[in-house]
Amino acid sequence: MRIVIGLLILFTISFGTNSCQKEFSIDAVDSSLFTPPASSVTGNFTATIDGVKFVANKMTAAAKTSGVIAITGQSADGELIMLRVADSGVHVYSFTLNSATNVATYSKDTANAYATNQGNTAAESGGTLSITSIDTVNKKISGTFGIKVYRQFDSKQKNITEGIFTNISYATEPIPPSNASDTFRVKVDGAQFPTFSVMGVAFFGKINLSASNQDVSKTVGLSFPADVIPGTYTFSSFGPDYIGQYNLGTAYMSASSGTLTILEHNTVTKRIKGNFNFNAEELLGTKKAALSEGYFSIVYQ
Numbered sequence: 001m002r003i004v005i006g007l008l009i010l011f012t013i014s015f016g017t018n019s020c021q022k023e024f025s026i027d028a029v030d031s032s033l034f035t036p037p038a039s040s041v042t043g044n045f046t047a048t049i050d051g052v053k054f055v056a057n058k059m060t061a062a063a064k065t066s067g068v069i070a071i072t073g074q075s076a077d078g079e080l081i082m083l084r085v086a087d088s089g090v091h092v093y094s095f096t097l098n099s100a101t102n103v104a105t106y107s108k109d110t111a112n113a114y115a116t117n118q119g120n121t122a123a124e125s126g127g128t129l130s131i132t133s134i135d136t137v138n139k140k141i142s143g144t145f146g147i148k149v150y151r152q153f154d155s156k157q158k159n160i161t162e163g164i165f166t167n168i169s170y171a172t173e174p175i176p177p178s179n180a181s182d183t184f185r186v187k188v189d190g191a192q193f194p195t196f197s198v199m200g201v202a203f204f205g206k207i208n209l210s211a212s213n214q215d216v217s218k219t220v221g222l223s224f225p226a227d228v229i230p231g232t233y234t235f236s237s238f239g240p241d242y243i244g245q246y247n248l249g250t251a252y253m254s255a256s257s258g259t260l261t262i263l264e265h266n267t268v269t270k271r272i273k274g275n276f277n278f279n280a281e282e283l284l285g286t287k288k289a290a291l292s293e294g295y296f297s298i299v300y301q
Helices: none
Strands: 043-048 052-056 059-065 068-074 079-086 091-095 104-107 125-136 140-151 156-172 184-186 199-201 206-212 218-225 229-236 243-248 251-266 271-281 288-299
Touching: 043 079, 068 140, 068 156, 079 251, 104 140, 125 156, 184 199, 184 206, 199 288, 206 288, 218 251, 218 288, 243 271, 243 288, 251 288
Parallel strands: 059 156
Antiparallel strands: 043 052, 043 156, 059 068, 068 079, 079 104, 091 125, 125 140, 140 156, 184 288, 199 206, 206 218, 218 243, 229 251, 243 251, 251 271, 271 288
């Protein structure tokens, strides 16, 4: 699938400090850059989704880092809108079918997401984001947007209009290195993945793990139920329970086959250990990757 399903894009924007490692958000794309807080609202973020008012009254956040601007808003009932563009400052940005740098998504409760770079025509997906103000002193960002987002696997669409965000606080930290106590390793097409940053978060009944290289051009993500117990489970392209993802530049690949073996899950310390392997492929494209000898030992938040 061309976007990250339920994990990398939904590791969405927070910038708090956990016990040992500072985490911040996208990611959308890639949402591998960010992690949602339990509840955090700055400024205002509203829109109309298929004629129904949306208010981000659970979480708003933004990032301006590594050549990317990302803005996110989440409502109390689990609706999530994410906007990610290549940073050109105050500017009018376009979301198009073939864009990998400028992508907007909509999801609810981490279900398979809708996106501006899915679909077959401009009538199905696309739109614009206008960044109207960036206050670099107080680190606040404002703008407007209107988008159509599409979900490829069931051909459904959402029309999001009248999008407005004002004075959303943004962060500028670079992606943090991994906590020394966490481990994430895997081979991609036989070569060791260059893990730099590792994140783990539990929300909406899922544990989501993400690893990236230093410039975030490569990411690996895993998502599975928060109450998972030791055992072996099968990945599926459309989940909903066990999802694997590999992103390489502008290619976003989902696990079409493979297994996840949970070795240990300590719900008190929140450390989870496991092995995994999967074959990943683009839903609409032709790129593929084989992930093997995967292992993780991570404390999630």
